[in-house]
Amino acid sequence: MKGLAPLFLGIFGTFAFSWVGLTVIPNWQIGHLNPQSDEEGTDIYPMPQSGMVTRGARVYAANGCNYCHSQQVRAEYSGADIERKWGDRRSAPRDYIFERPALLGKMRMGQDLANIGARAPKEEESPSPAGGPSSAPQAAAASPGTVASAKAASPPPATSPSPATAPATSPGAIASKPSTSPAPAGPPPSKSPAAAAAAAGSPAASPSPSALWPEQTAGLPPMYSAAWHHVHLYSPRSINLDSNMPSYRFLYETRRISDARSSDALQLIGSDAPPEGWEIVPTYDAKCLVAYMMALNQSHPLKDVRSPGASAASSPAASPSPAPGGQPAK
Amino acid sequence: MNATGIPLKEPAISAAAGDTEQFERALIDASTRVPVLIFYTSAVAWLILGTLLAGFVSFKLHTPDLLSDISFLTWGRVRPVHMNVMVYGWASMAGMGTAIWLMARLCRTVLRYPLLLVAGAGFWNLGVFLGVCGILLGDSTGYQWLEFPSYAAIILFVAYTLVASWAVLMFRFRRGEQIYITQWYLLAAFLWFPWLYAAGQLMLFVVPVQGVLQAAVGWWYANNLLFLWFGAIGLGTAYYMIPKVIGRPVYSYHLATIGFWSYALFSSWTGMQRLVDGPFPAWMVTASIAATILTLIPVATVGLNHHMTMQGYFPLMRYSPTLRFTVFGAMSYTVFSLVGVLISLRSVARYVNFTQASIAYSHLGLYAFFTMVIFGSMYYIVPRLIGREWRYGSLIKLHFWASAYGIGLMTLMLLAGGLTQGTGMENPSLAFSESVESVLPYLRGRSLSGILLTVSHFIFAYHFGLMLFGLGRKSTVPTFLNPVETEGAEVAH
Numbered sequence: 001m002k003g004l005a006p007l008f009l010g011i012f013g014t015f016a017f018s019w020v021g022l023t024v025i026p027n028w029q030i031g032h033l034n035p036q037s038d039e040e041g042t043d044i045y046p047m048p049q050s051g052m053v054t055r056g057a058r059v060y061a062a063n064g065c066n067y068c069h070s071q072q073v074r075a076e077y078s079g080a081d082i083e084r085k086w087g088d089r090r091s092a093p094r095d096y097i098f099e100r101p102a103l104l105g106k107m108r109m110g111q112d113l114a115n116i117g118a119r120a121p122k123e124e125e126s127p128s129p130a131g132g133p134s135s136a137p138q139a140a141a142a143s144p145g146t147v148a149s150a151k152a153a154s155p156p157p158a159t160s161p162s163p164a165t166a167p168a169t170s171p172g173a174i175a176s177k178p179s180t181s182p183a184p185a186g187p188p189p190s191k192s193p194a195a196a197a198a199a200a201g202s203p204a205a206s207p208s209p210s211a212l213w214p215e216q217t218a219g220l221p222p223m224y225s226a227a228w229h230h231v232h233l234y235s236p237r238s239i240n241l242d243s244n245m246p247s248y249r250f251l252y253e254t255r256r257i258s259d260a261r262s263s264d265a266l267q268l269i270g271s272d273a274p275p276e277g278w279e280i281v282p283t284y285d286a287k288c289l290v291a292y293m294m295a296l297n298q299s300h301p302l303k304d305v306r307s308p309g310a311s312a313a314s315s316p317a318a319s320p321s322p323a324p325g326g327q328p329a330k
Numbered sequence: 331m332n333a334t335g336i337p338l339k340e341p342a343i344s345a346a347a348g349d350t351e352q353f354e355r356a357l358i359d360a361s362t363r364v365p366v367l368i369f370y371t372s373a374v375a376w377l378i379l380g381t382l383l384a385g386f387v388s389f390k391l392h393t394p395d396l397l398s399d400i401s402f403l404t405w406g407r408v409r410p411v412h413m414n415v416m417v418y419g420w421a422s423m424a425g426m427g428t429a430i431w432l433m434a435r436l437c438r439t440v441l442r443y444p445l446l447l448v449a450g451a452g453f454w455n456l457g458v459f460l461g462v463c464g465i466l467l468g469d470s471t472g473y474q475w476l477e478f479p480s481y482a483a484i485i486l487f488v489a490y491t492l493v494a495s496w497a498v499l500m501f502r503f504r505r506g507e508q509i510y511i512t513q514w515y516l517l518a519a520f521l522w523f524p525w526l527y528a529a530g531q532l533m534l535f536v537v538p539v540q541g542v543l544q545a546a547v548g549w550w551y552a553n554n555l556l557f558l559w560f561g562a563i564g565l566g567t568a569y570y571m572i573p574k575v576i577g578r579p580v581y582s583y584h585l586a587t588i589g590f591w592s593y594a595l596f597s598s599w600t601g602m603q604r605l606v607d608g609p610f611p612a613w614m615v616t617a618s619i620a621a622t623i624l625t626l627i628p629v630a631t632v633g634l635n636h637h638m639t640m641q642g643y644f645p646l647m648r649y650s651p652t653l654r655f656t657v658f659g660a661m662s663y664t665v666f667s668l669v670g671v672l673i674s675l676r677s678v679a680r681y682v683n684f685t686q687a688s689i690a691y692s693h694l695g696l697y698a699f700f701t702m703v704i705f706g707s708m709y710y711i712v713p714r715l716i717g718r719e720w721r722y723g724s725l726i727k728l729h730f731w732a733s734a735y736g737i738g739l740m741t742l743m744l745l746a747g748g749l750t751q752g753t754g755m756e757n758p759s760l761a762f763s764e765s766v767e768s769v770l771p772y773l774r775g776r777s778l779s780g781i782l783l784t785v786s787h788f789i790f791a792y793h794f795g796l797m798l799f800g801l802g803r804k805s806t807v808p809t810f811l812n813p814v815e816t817e818g819a820e821v822a823h
Binding site for chain 2: 004007008010011012014015017018019021022023026027029030031032033059060061062063064065066067068070072074075078079080083084090091092093094095096097098099100101102103104105106107108109110111236237240242243244245246247248249250251
């Protein structure tokens with residue numbers, strides 16, 4: 001090659017082409033999205049996040065959660081994410097406009113967490129897991145906030161596993177024995193609230209969720225509640241024997257109970273339980289991390305995305321109804 | 331067309347004992363001695379640290395309770411430390427060491443302003459060290475290969491500016507009209523890196539872009555770092571070492587030109603294929619998939635060029651350590667690109683997108699291609715800096731085979747494991763945890779390959795240490811892998 005000018009120009013030109021093409025133009029195209037709202041200017045989604053959630057995102061990144069957990073739901077035609085009920089619609093750029101950092105992830109050694117907050121039991125349900133939702137299947141269909149109700153509202157999945165295979169393929173759960181503590185003596189006491197609601201809502205169409213979800217472990221807080229997350233972070237294998245997740249005990253402190261047991265103290269069972277007179281409480285970082293996870297919720301319908309769950313809902317009025325699934329942690 | 335005007339006439343001339351040129355080269359080599367050895371020594375130290383961390387990370391992935399109660403030893407912190415130590419500590423420093431030496435040789439001038447480089451190496455080490463501490467203490471940013479917190483990133487950038495300004499200065503002092511192929515790649519790498527690094531830092535941390543674009547910029551950065559920084563240095567080095575060792579000009583200058591420009595154009599547009607089916611405009615992903623397929627053009631031209639240069643000289647790989655490592659690396663570049671094309675196709679990506687297969691891809695690029703080429707160049711350069719030859723041919727052989735089998739096993743394990751994991755994940759009638767369990771045997775196999783690589787790196791570090799302390803052989807004949815029969819010796823020399 002003769003001459004320096006063509007070499008330098010070429011080196012700069014090719015890179016400038018890539019830089020403009022793959023970062024500047026996309027930024028111009030989708031870099032300035034606003035939250036959506038309905039005609040009256042209410043029902044704004046997404047909403048800016050609280051300070052605890054923002055701090056929780058940093059704890060999440062600092063401890064590398066994103067190396068095993070993605071936060072993106074692929075469309076139904078390009079993956080089984082929706083069938084796995086990691087979300088009831090695909091993720092869209094607008095879902096992430098307040099995320100900083102946006103931790104989309106590239107690996108699924110653990111579940112996708114884009115909607116982990118939406119799976120939490122609703123606050124009023126948590127005291128009586130079996131009773132609330134199962135008594136009113138219609139109500140469940142009208143509020144697609146929880147997993148169970150979203151499931152009930154959506155059409156039967158294309159490849160619903162047969163009930164025969166379902167029980168065999170759930171090695172994750174430790175305990176299917178009748179639960180003892182928080183669940184009152186409801187009709188099927190061993191099931192999780194989600195399972196109970198789904199079974200009650202559409203008994204014929206829905207596959208047994210136990211094939212897809214780990215089951216509620218006896219003696220532990222309701223699945224995907226804030227208290228459950230703390231137990232799971234502290235001791236993943238007390239909830240799922242086969243879990244591959246490291247425990248994050250350094251986010252918790254063990255301390256002597258001064259006068260009364262703290263309301264934050266972890267409800268641990270078995271060998272994880274602290275000795276008598278001691279309790280294990282989350283640090284502030286752990287609380288922020290759980291607040292962040294509880295805020296991960298893309299269940300709200302987006303105009304950008306055709307939502308299979310919402311469009312198939314029984315009445316049009318039901319679909320845009322807000323889904324208060326992502327309630328704050330505490 | 332066979333290029334006749336290559337400025338690399340050294341093999342022919344040295345055979346004819348061109349005393350002045352040989353003397354000049356010795357002077358140039360002597361002038362590069364201190365800076366290049368500083369870069370190499372730091373790189374080898376980081377390599378050993380990174381290797382130990384890699385083994386730790388690999389074992390923790392299938393034994394999650396191993397030392398998990400200590401915050402700075404949790405998997406999610408040690409893994410980014412391993413990656414960054416390898417990327418910025420080992421690969422970048424070793425690559426810069428080789429690039430500095432090549433620049434001085436190819437500009438045919440003694441190394442000027444060595445203090446710039448010494449300061450650059452010092453700051454670079456400081457930056458990596460601070461970054462490592464930052465991640466371990468919980469300051470990681472969470473973007474792949476950009477995990478270093480800002481205080482470390484700034485120091486790295488300062489260090490880099492020193493090195494790059496040295497490269498540009500050297501280029502101004504060069505002698506001779508021709509600019510050899512290697513210099514195109516090196517100059518391009520030195521100019522691309524600061525732009526890339528600055529753009530990544532600015533768009534993610536200083537004036538952050540919105541939402542998903544952060545992920546897009548992050549992957550654009552990581553992929554371009556792999557191609558435009560490591561890839562360019564690796565290819566440039568291979569273009570020097572292969573003709574040099576066999577004493578024969580590059581087969582075709584024209585092919586090299588096509589290869590270089592198509593590489594610059596297409597590989598810089600890859601990156602978004604890693605985000606396939608994510609919440610992005612489809613055109614971004616499609617453009618990158620197309621660009622990934624088009625990188626087959628540079629792969630074909632570069633591969634053909636090297637192959638035709640080597641034609642008839644392949645048996646020399648029996649003797650020359652440099653040639654064996656470099657050719658292995660150059661061949662791995664082809665494999666790396668083919669795997670890259672394969673896993674970027676939408677129909678395949680559906681299964682391997684969120685699995686270990688993408689880790690196999692990174693290791694193919696960074697280790698099987700780049701690191702092996704750099705090992706080869708170090709086997710060539712270090713004796714010329716120290717004036718001693720490598721002490722044991724058997725250790726080099728052991729290093730090569732442990733590395734080759736190690737990376738081969740790792741790639742196979744991760745690709746097969748990724749495919750298994752992905753098919754399980756795409757089958758919603760299987761519990762998700764089964765897809766994770768199905769990959770664990772492969773991860774144990776990967777840990778085994780990690781042991782092989784650890785052995786290989788310790789052998790290399792020991793051998794390098796011997797050289798550094800002046801314990802190499804005093805000889806005028808390079809160390810060969812196998813005893814050279816008389817007819818082989820003339821060519822391989």
